[in-house]
Amino acid sequence: MEAISAKPSLSTIKYRALVIGISDYARHHGDGWESLDTARNDAASIADCLEQRYGFEVQRLFDREATRESILVALDDLANSSSDDAILIYYAGHGYFDEALGEGYWIPSDARKTEGARQAREDWIWNSMITKLVGATEARHVLVIADSCYGGSLFRGEQMPTGKDLVWYQRAWEKPSRYLITSGDLEPVLDSGGSHSIFAQELLNYFNYPADRLFAASDLALAVRQKVSALTGQMVRMGPMPLAKHAGGEFIFKTHGVSLPSPVEEGSKTGGLEISGKNRNTDFPKTTTNPSPLPKTEKVQAVQDALALNRQGATNTAKKIISSLFSQPGEDRMVLAVAHYLSEQTRAQKRDALRTLIEKLETRKPQDRREGEGMAKPRIVGCLGPISATGGADADALALLVQICLRTELDQSGDVQVVEREALESILQEIDLGSSDLSDVRAQNALGKLLPAGMLLLGNIIPLKDAQQIHLRLVDAETSRIIGSFSASLDDRAPLDEICSSLASQIVHKAIIARPLEARITHVEPALVQAGIGRFHGLQEDVCFNVVSKITSDATYPLVSSETNIGQARVRRIGESDGEFDVVWSVVPPPSSADNLWLKERIH
Incomplete structure (x- = not known):
């Protein structure tokens, strides 16, 4: 895992947002899903607000642009983030929860609901995949806001810090976070309330008229929860995602022109507040720069996650996961093998090698x-x-x-x-x-x-x-x-x-x-023979051979009637498709002709 710097400067942080909104499913091959009233409009307004009021760099995926491939490519691009990035992901669209699997899904605009009599889950985006993509990025903060049915299936548990001041905000910013706000738990949610869903409208109200020009994701979530619950009875959920990279920090919003004080050093005084001993805020553990070795089962799971993501096209994230495993102590053949597999150059070389092999065989x-x-x-x-x-x-x-x-x-x-x-x-x-x-x-x-x-x-x-x-x-x-x-x-x-x-x-x-290596001898000398066995056939220096004489009974259809061992041979030189072999004869005199002589691999 790449170490995240301990003392970031808020002025260097880059705010980025991926905003996804899908209302129209039917026209974009999303067979079986009803169109939604407000999702696209909600997303468009959220995107504009983040861009204009908070200075976010926004990528928009609306309706037909929000295909499964496009969403995964955009999420995979998070792997290229740095520790100076803060990323917000907003999703408004259909959601689904499979009780039997305990798995939730986001539904892209081109997703089928069913394929024949079964659910077309291969068209959907699994919450577990979203979690893995978010978990792989080195961005300091990631906030996911989901306005969809069953959004709570991404959730780990609530965590509401108290006693906030400027020092708290600085420390919250320093420590990495992976935080989630959803419009509901494991339940359907409302898609109406005017031009926006009630959840989206309350988000916009807070973004446009915040209680302070500096606020945390938990401030936003708590305010929206109180309003949405009073209006609809829906339970807005908030808290960290189930990821190790959540280190107790929080996503901090700031309007234009707002800045935090310089990073706080241990034992220093800021605004009269002593940041040491019992007064130190302990909600934010120190970031370690030397990760502990992963348990064996966790390492295997991490590699499996990388391969699963790679199969879905999330190649950047897959490589990021594997790269992070190289920081673990010791050399791991499994990790090296998978890194080799994920290399596009290696894959191309493998295909070219097979074509060459087939040509050689031909x-x-x-x-x-x-x-x-x-x-x-x-x-x-x-x-x-x-x-x-x-x-x-x-x-x-x-x-x-x-x-x-x-x-x-x-x-x-x-x-x-x-x-x-x-x-x-x-x-x-x-x-x-x-x-x-x-x-x-x-x-x-x-x-x-x-x-x-x-x-x-x-x-x-x-x-x-x-x-x-x-x-x-x-x-x-x-x-x-x-x-x-x-x-x-x-x-x-x-x-x-x-x-x-x-x-x-x-x-x-x-x-x-x-398949023992076996070939007719083409040349004989007193202590050496040559045969058409080489590197192409799998010949190695430690392979030993018997020299045998084969006598056939029928020249037109050469069935072997007898086979006699007349010597032993070891490799002297390995060519691409032939080799030379030192021979020790067991017959006197040794043969002077290669007629009927063969090399045959000895099986130990």
């Missing part, structure tokens, strides 16, 4: 059966699993995290060429095959043709009572034969990278047994 196609049988085949693993057995944003993010860690461990082994799911999807789309389900038979047949002698890693993550169970299977891409099955439990007892390292070792061992 150019190396044998001219006839005999040539084909004498050529080494690379060990290629298409990493398509595991995937979540249950679905859902968190479950899918966990499955992707396991995929990434597994691919990293398999890559580092050097014994197999790993092709990631996203690269395969991209290639299949390029050849108009589609990629809706890479585990179906049609897709696997296509992959078998693209990656001859390849293997596919498939599987699921299944939730159990106290853990998640990983089930994997390694499958022949051409025949669908299961080469090996593997399983492991995800729980608090072992780090994820260690679990994936163990699984990768087992997978590589099965892949080597199923």
Whole structure:
């Protein structure tokens, strides 16, 4: 986590606002949602007031501009904020609360209400996603004001400070805050009251005629609550969001020309008030510059959050979360793997590498059966699993995290060429095959043709009572034969990278047994042989080979009738597609010709 400076100057703070208002759903593909009377007008008036009276830089998203993609892009842009920023997010539109999931939603203008017989939640913006986006920004203050049904589902709990003076406002400003004001709790709220909703009208009344030219978010919330409750019976809610970055501070509003005193130092006197000992305001704990190490489970959850946000297009926030984890003590292979995955350059390189691999396989196609049988085949693993057995944003993010860690461990082994799911999807789309389900038979047949002698890693993550169970299977891409099955439990007892390292070792061992490196010897010397096995095929310096003599019974259809071990070989030189090998013969005299001689990998 980037350290937030302890003593900010109010004069350097940049006020920014994202104001969203949606009244018209039907004309913008928001099927199933009734239009609202005042939401757009409420948002427009709030935006104008913040801009003209309080000097905010305002981004407006109204009606058709307030699509799911546009809202997420705007929220994701918060990740680029600095500790000198104060951000207000205002939302007026439909809200929804799913009691079974305990999850609330904002409804964009292009969101469907249903898809067939089910709710189209994939079109909505989850409150948990909003919370993660707000939690990732380094802005000093974030205030969310939601005028929608069920807005209280974003809420953590009320906190109403007392005894405010100039010193209090300065200290409230210094400490970071993540604060929420909603027009109601877990209930529908009124959308009428004239040209504005009653909640929005009371906000505007306070903004235009504040009790003081300097006030906090809690002052605003309390005043609006009293008026709205008296007029409608609605319970306006206020308080911190459930985020670690809320450090007890508050969003401070100031009209043009208002400033606070210089930052207060510990033990100093300001306006006759001693800021030390028992008189010191303890509502605002000190900001730490050296974050404590995150517990293992929290780090995994943070990485899952980053991946889930990245899948929704919030790439800035995802990278910000991962970047913050690099400040934790020690090197973490899991975090490094995900950082590598999130790199656009890396993703492009992976796609280019797969295209190159397919081209190489195409150019190396044998001219006839005999040539084909004498050529080494690379060990290629298409990493398509595991995937979540249950679905859902968190479950899918966990499955992707396991995929990434597994691919990293398999890559580092050097014994197999790993092709990631996203690269395969991209290639299949390029050849108009589609990629809706890479585990179906049609897709696997296509992959078998693209990656001859390849293997596919498939599987699921299944939730159990106290853990998640990983089930994997390694499958022949051409025949669908299961080469090996593997399983492991995800729980608090072992780090994820260690679990994936163990699984990768087992997978590589099965892949080597199923696809031992083997090729016809092309040249023989007394202590050296050459063969078409190289880096492209997965050759490494520590691989050992048997030298075998193969005698065929039928020249037209070369079935092997006998195979005799006549020596052992070790790697001397590794080329891209060939190699040289030191050989120790076990026959006298050693052969002088390469006829019928093969190198065959020894399996330990």
